Amino acid sequence: MSTTLAQALSAGCRRLNDRQVEFYRLEDPSQSARLASLLQQHPEIQVFDELPAQISELIKLRHPTVRLTDADIQTKVAAHLGTTPSEHYGVWVYYPWSARLVHILDEAEFIELRTSRNLQKITVAERELLSQKKIGVIGLSVGQSVALTLAIERLCGELRIADFDQLDLSNMNRIRTGVHNVGVLKTVIVAREIAEIDPFLRVICFDEGITDNNIDQFLTEGGKLDILVEECDGLDIKILARKHARALQIPVLMDTSDRGMVDVERFDLQPDLPILHGRVPETLTPADVRNMQGPARMALVDSIVNFSALSAKMQLSLQEIGKTITTWPQLASAVMLGGAAIGHVCRELCLGGHIESGRYYVDLEQIFKQTK
Template sequence: MTIKDRVQQEKQQEQVYQPVFYRLKDKTQQQALEELVSAHPYIRVYDEIISQLRELVKSLHPTKRLTEEEIEVAVKEHVGSTPLEQYGVWVYYPWIHKVVHIVDEEEFILLRTSRNLHKITAEERDILRKKKLGVIGLSVGQSIALTLVMERLCGEIRLSDFDALELTNMNRIRTGIHNLSIPKVIIAAREIAELDPFVKVVCYTDGATEQNLDDFLTKDGQLDILIEECDGIDIKIISRIKAKALKMPVVMEMNDRGMLDIERYDLHPDYPMMHGLIPDIDPLKLKHLSNEEKVPILGPMVGMQDMSPRMKYSLSEIGKTITTWPQLASSVVLGGAMVADTCRRILLNQLQSSGRYYVDFDKLIS
């Protein structure tokens, strides 16, 4: 196979982001996995089920410091008569050509979240695994999505972005150069699957549009929180109109001075959209504006008068020395943490307020 042929083959896989599960107690699935690995010798197989079972039995006996011999006995008792290769589930990741043997869903979640206890209680964990979250915009949104999943704050996450990864995006999107030109939502969805294959991921590779927003917000169950991180002013407004009608909370982080917006339409249905800062204008007329044309309209909405001096200067340089507004990795990672923490508290009914808040390092650390 030539390099050109291989490139074409990989292009056909660009939209794949869902792992495939094989449970070998089912002879049909066992045969399918064996045929897959046999037919594709470049697939790498990882089997560390014993280390997971050792962790599991230790977590099930927290009051006792087990010896190596006791751990070995406990693992054998836990597994019983089931052959080790049939225990748990084998997960195939087509985009990286890897098969990984892991404990099945309930034990996986128990282990994945064991270091959260008791900052997140077992009861809270079980509440959170039923939640559905949606992220529009996968630049700042990628950090947010991955942090939500690492803390396991949901059982389903919907991702929306129309853009593909460019080299200039990699100043703040954590990924490898092999992912250039792959849709941002697919990159995020794949990383989520590699972190936790049991979290349901739904991708909207066309981005959020007036036509698909109802689907994004409500299909197969309404979102518990909308996280809005898109560049389009029209979608910023339209998504809020729809979220408000559905009494759905909206969270947004602006990537400058740690600015965080919370709009609790679930608790306060009459709360003004974006705190009353949205202009009285038809959002559909804003769709095709250039970045330079967006600035005077977007300014009041995002608190331009309170922006950092360097961000203000950068906005004045759009179309002159830069093509769009800058974002820094440190701010993006901070945004992921802020939004995840805020969403967790909203989902667990520990936070009821709406408003605009700042975690400004320049003021906090000086």
């Protein structure tokens, strides 16, 4: 390997887990000086400044009943800026993992403009209510689609995400990312993508996944979660998360990416509700699950998902595990559908909707049933 390539690889590895953005508000002389130093030290940084277009769009948004000419807009942009130089307005956001510096509106105006096309499906009052919500996502395969839906629609103000795994190339049949992220922690990939969509959305990462030691921290530190979305592969963590969530009266949602199945467990309304709709014994502990082998473990999976209720292709696939395939298959279309379904339920619950505990299906094969 050449010295140049080795040096480049080493530099890349040092930034492998970067996920925090840096904010620079140039009205503050100290921040202005720090940004100037950053740009001087790193001439490779790409700078993106479309702030005037953002202000123009914001002005049009605020005058929906008026047909503004280009001249009108320019006049109002100038009035909006006042004596503030354009480069000092808003905030500069630096993304260290991609060496990009982006000039955007500051938080309140950014959120107003970015979510403006949600109106009136999500009202301003509802947007404010949602901004106070905290949602946790455990497992970032289906969970990546969920987390990004929550972020794009801005259905919460804080997201907690947990996964111990790094991205494998085979994960990319359902996880939307680039090949440059192979080997990067899934939490890092999701946190970065959310920051590039909305740098003001608070994202807290649990890179070690969920364990006996950190489950309560995940559910309660900095304020109790309003909703837990459980999408992990670990059967023991499914039990652990639900028992702790039930004790704290946090509702739990789960999508299985087959037949559009969504589980809703309203522990907030039914603190005595049996976990997983009573499909597993209440006496079953995470330690019991970890000690399960072979047939007993498969029997537990059957209890949870009900093999006979799976799609025909999934039932055939299960018979091939350990023969022609190594694990439970998932398709991108099903994972994205799951993200949409969970996003819908999260929004409704956060806004006080009355979705009952139960198992629901958004079964595309049934909806689009083939007739020949």
